[in-house]
Amino acid sequence: MPVPDLIKEGERQMMICNACRYCEGYCAVFPAMEQRRMFTKADLVYLANLCFDCRDCYYACQYAPPHEFGVNIPKLMAELRTETYREYSWPAILSGLLKRNGIAVSLITGGATLLIFILVLLFMGADVLTATHLGEGSFYRVVPYIAMTIPPILIALYGLVVFTIGASRFWRETGAGISDVINFAALWRATRDAFGLAYMKGGGAGCNYPNETFSHSRRLFHHMVFFGFLLDLAATSVAAFYDHFLGWQAPYPVLSWPVVLGTVGGIGLLIGPVGMLYLKWKSDRDPADRNMVTMDVAFLVLLFLTSLTGMLLLIFRDTSAMGMLLVIHLGMVAGFFLTAPYGKFAHVVYRYAALVRYSIEQQRN
Ligand code: SF4
Ligand code: SF4
Structure with missing residues (x-):
């Protein structure tokens, strides 16, 4: 639906809801x-x-289709969110990546993997990909230290810039001021709600997902994805600290902090995305937006593949398969972070900003 029509439709449905108010206990909306x-x-x-x-x-609504009012709040909100991600992304020319997200994510991740493979062949030679490398610093014998550190830092900084621009556009557009950000009570409440996925509880009984039966399964799988991601981030940070400040190079022992955190996080990132994909596959399509579903699937599949290749790398790191596994895993990681600002990962930024805004409004009332 074109944006002006979507806004008109949003206004119409919100007017109906504002007169009805039956759902006020379900969430912050x-x-x-x-x-x-x-x-x-x-x-x-x-x-x-x-x-x-x-x-x-949606399932509680007496005005949902086939009623002539056609109230379908989850679908409307998903369409508006898709537009938000496109409109606030930077630079504008790349916002098209959000439209055909599945193809964009596949091409960028495949391209990144191929590029790393070609660069290793050119600069390190084909032998490093099939040789067995043992002991400290063995990963750097396939992909050198400088190539393993500088590009990831640049990609992470780029993502940070895109998200900062997006968040400040969102913040300005929704009428909040810069001084509003410095509100620690609001930040704390928003952080607590975000970490607890408070509004996936519905009124307390859980989501109507994948169908009209109340369930906490989506929240559980989402927690696995969320905390799995944080644990893997922690594992990478500890490994970077060991490497850059203590001079201890990977691979690390099985019972070291980077491996333990990475393994627990990796298991979460295997089970969580599969669970969420299964629920999505079983879910009712009527309250869904097709573009958002594509973004969800692309994001979850890439998260799963990133974790899977990371776990395989851990298991086979002392074998001749390590070289190829390292290249594939780095390709997945690069694809994930390159596409993060132009895909589902954006929801982390905008949803958190909306929760902060909501906390500020609640304080004022
Ligand atoms: S979604 Fe339906 S039931 Fe809920 S507040 Fe809106 S009109 Fe009322
Ligand atoms: S969070 Fe749930 S109850 Fe609230 S608007 Fe979205 S779909 Fe409806």
Whole structure:
């Protein structure tokens, strides 16, 4: 739906909900909606990013299709979120990556893997890919230290710049000021709600996902993805500290912090994405937006592959398969971080900003 039509439709549905208010106990969207009489684009963008797609309001709604009012809040919010990610992404020319996200993620990840493979062949020779490398620094005999550190730092900094621009555009558009950011109570509440996935609980009984039965399974799998990702990030940070400050080079012993954290996180990132993909596959398509589903699937598949190749690398690191596994794993990691600003990962930034905004509004009331 073109953006102006989407805004009009959003306004129409919010007017109906604001008169009804049956769903006010499910999530933050309805209490935030009740603070408003008119719904501008900025209001709708804000509300859309508060929605966790639990679908409780869809199955509870007496005005949902086939009723002539056609109220379908999860679908509307998902469409608005997709638009948010496109409109606030930077540079504008790359926002198209969000449209055909599955193809974009596949091509960029495949391209990154191929590029690393070619560079290793050119600069290190084919033998390093099939030889067995043992002991400290063995990964650097395939991909040198400088290549393993500088490009990831540059990619991470680029992602940080894109997300900072996106978040500040969101913040400005939704009418909040810079001084509003320095509100520690609001930041704390938003962080607590984000870490606890508070609004995936619906009214307490869980999401109506994948169907009208209440369930906590989506929240559980999402927790595995979220904390799995954080643990893997922690493992990488500890490994970087060991390497750069203590001079201890990977691979590390099985009972070292980087391996333990990485393994636990990796298992979470294997089970979580598979669980979420299964629920998505079984889920009702009527309250879904096709573009958002594509983004979700691309993101979850890439997370799963990144974790799978990381775990295989850990298991086979002392064998001749290590060279190829390292190249493939680095390709997945590069694909993940290169596409993060132009895919589902963006929800982390906008949803958190919306939660902070919501906490500030709640304080004022
Ligand atoms: S989604 Fe339906 S039931 Fe819920 S507040 Fe809106 S109109 Fe009422
Ligand atoms: S889908 Fe869930 S989180 Fe989204 S508006 Fe409805 S009740 Fe709220």
